[in-house]
Amino acid sequence: MDFDWITPQEAAELWGISDRRVQALCANGQVEGVIRLKRGWLIPKGTPKPPDNRKNNGRKPTNKNQEWHYGEEETRTCLARRNAN
Numbered sequence: 001m002d003f004d005w006i007t008p009q010e011a012a013e014l015w016g017i018s019d020r021r022v023q024a025l026c027a028n029g030q031v032e033g034v035i036r037l038k039r040g041w042l043i044p045k046g047t048p049k050p051p052d053n054r055k056n057n058g059r060k061p062t063n064k065n066q067e068w069h070y071g072e073e074e075t076r077t078c079l080a081r082r083n084a085n
Helices: 008-015 019-027 072-084
Strands: 035-037 040-044
Touching: 008 019, 008 040, 019 040
Parallel strands: none
Antiparallel strands: 035 040
């Protein structure tokens, strides 16, 4: 039997993110055509992964461990403030 819906767990596996993140995307209305059933979600098969609109405050990952560093301009601003005091 072929169903036209997938669960958040199945979507998480397909999209490469956590199932909790998929649930949050559904709750925020970022997944097209999603249906809420009591405590769960049904996602239409073939729905593309929505873009990640979370902010990272201008920081960029420096390595695959996702450590963050600030850009040169932010560093200069912080040093100038520190030296002014």
